[in-house]
Structures are given as structure tokens and as C-alpha cells.
Amino acid sequence: SIAHLKKGFEVINNSHDTDHRLELVGNDEITEISQCFNTYMDKLNAIAKADEAAINDISRVAKQMECGFVSVRINAQAGSPGLQSSIRAFNQALSEMEKATGDVAKVMASFGMSDFTPDIDVGRYSGEIGGMMTSLQGLSESMGDFMALLSKHGSALNSGATTLAGASGDLSSSSNTQASSLEETAAAIAE
Numbered sequence: 001s002i003a004h005l006k007k008g009f010e011v012i013n014n015s016h017d018t019d020h021r022l023e024l025v026g027n028d029e030i031t032e033i034s035q036c037f038n039t040y041m042d043k044l045n046a047i048a049k050a051d052e053a054a055i056n057d058i059s060r061v062a063k064q065m066e067c068g069f070v071s072v073r074i075n076a077q078a079g080s081p082g083l084q085s086s087i088r089a090f091n092q093a094l095s096e097m098e099k100a101t102g103d104v105a106k107v108m109a110s111f112g113m114s115d116f117t118p119d120i121d122v123g124r125y126s127g128e129i130g131g132m133m134t135s136l137q138g139l140s141e142s143m144g145d146f147m148a149l150l151s152k153h154g155s156a157l158n159s160g161a162t163t164l165a166g167a168s169g170d171l172s173s174s175s176n177t178q179a180s181s182l183e184e185t186a187a188a189i190a191e
Contacts, residue, residue, distance in 0.1 A: 047079030
């Protein structure tokens, strides 16, 4: 039993595979310890397989994020508590990114409908997202100011165009009167 135990541990120590088990020979205390060790290795193998599935799911989500998707989540359950904690944190970060992109989409939709006064919660975010929200707020204010200036000058331009149209009408009327007077003068001279 001791020789089989030693040989089994040597195989396990020289491998990164969790599928190796100790050979159970006999019915003594060492065989019982070997059986406990094999049970422990079965648990480690289950944890390793769950972690491998979780890592594959993390890779899937990362590839989707590269394409611009932030509504995806890691669904696999890891076997080890540390990896599972990291998955929860990663999913929470994705949730916050989804909220941020939703806020940006709402602001841009407001701009598309000529509403340059959307409610932008600049203080909610920090880092690059906070910088983007601050820039959007600045853009909103600039566009609002530009539209107000355009409206003010547009009204003045419209008023000027109305005055010009009136003056043009007066000029046309005066020209017609002058032309009529010239015709009368020409007719009188001809007589």
C-alpha cells in the first residue's frame, strides 16, 4: 500500500492534470487515506472543470465586448470562490457600463430631436466615462447657445428680410409710377 501511495503521489506531482488517482490496493489504513485523497482529487477536478467553463465564458464575453456589446454577462459558475468573486465584480462593471452607454444614448437621442437641454448626471461617473459625460454636457451647452444665437439672428434676419421686401415693393411701385410719368411725358412731347 505504501509503495502504491508513493508511486501515485509521484505521478500526481509530475503532472498538471487533475484526472490522476491513487491506486487502491488492500484494505488497510493507507488504502483508506488513499481513498480520502482520491475523493479530494475528485473535488479538485470538479472545481477545475467549473473554472475552465467559467474561463471559457469570460473569453466569450470579452470577444463580444471587443465588438461593442456591454449588455452581455458571464453566466458560468466558477468552482473556486476567488474566480466566482471576480465574475461577480466583472458582471457588475458590465452593468455599470451598460447604464453609462444607455445614458449617452439618451443624450444623443435628445440631440437628434433638437433638444439640447437633456439631464446629464455628470457627477455619477468618473474616469473616461466621466470625461465623456462632461464633454457631452459641454456640447449640450454649446449647442443650446448656438441655437439661441441662431434663433436671435434668424429673427433679426427675418425682420430685415421683411423690411427689404417692403422696400423692394415700394421701389417697384415707385418705379412703376416713374415709368408711367415718363410715358405721359413722352406722349406729351410727342404731341
